[in-house]
Amino acid sequence: MKKVVFLLVIVIFIVSAVLGFQAAARFSTAQSSQSQSNEGLPLPSAQTNYLLIHVNDLSSDQPQLVSLWGLFVFYSNPPQVMLIPLFPTYDDALSTTLESTFKISKERQISSRFITEIEKSYQINIAGYIAVDNIGLSLFNKWIIGDDTQVSAVTPRTDDEKQIVLNNSHQFFTTACAQFSRSGVKHFIDQIHWTDLLPSHFLTNFSFESLALAADYFISAGEIDQCTVLSNE
Secondary structure, three states: OOHHHHHHHHHHHHHHHHHHHOOOOOOOOOOOOOOOOOOOOOOOOOEEEEEEEEEEOOOOOOOOOOEEEEEEEEEEOOEEEEEEEEEOOOOHHHHHHHHOOEEEEEOOOOHHHHHHHHHHHHHHOOOOEEEEHHHHHHHHHHHHOOOOOOOOOOOOOOOOHHHHHHHHHHHHHHHHHHHHHHHHOOOHHHHEEEEEEEOOOEEEEEOOHHHHHHHHHHHHHHHHHHHHHOOOO
């Protein structure tokens, strides 16, 4: 049933993309990230899909997957953003698959098999990812919404635990979207202290130069007129 609900959400997203973005009604216009290579920003007017990954502890030998969101960015002027939850999921088989394939190598790269499973299960192409752990997310909470609460989370197992993680994530992104729509991202980016995040609490397959380029793009864009957070509840 939850899989059906998610598919309905996908349909809603496609319709929103057509009406709001005036773009082709499909998820994938970016290159697949299976090669795990560093890439820069896509060309203007391109829609690109990213993964936002939350784990319990990036410094541990086996970090646990807590939540996973799809970030869909349409590089218009101004940019338009949509977020959708991918994990946790109430589909037990998919949940088991994603948990079992989620690995971080000694070279600090997310397993290509995990990325492939995401692409296959949700029929999207992934251009890149950003992962943070509990400490990193606590810092982002502070920088975005001024909340000093320390995040302490592990992989949710029961439906109740999954609902809590999904609700907390949805609230975080909704608050962030409201702020970015109101005042842009400059204040948030200015708050980031990279020395607090790196190397133990932040992981990405993008180069620092690519991140800096993205930051400049969003700062120059000003307010993000359309920043939408969907739910699979």
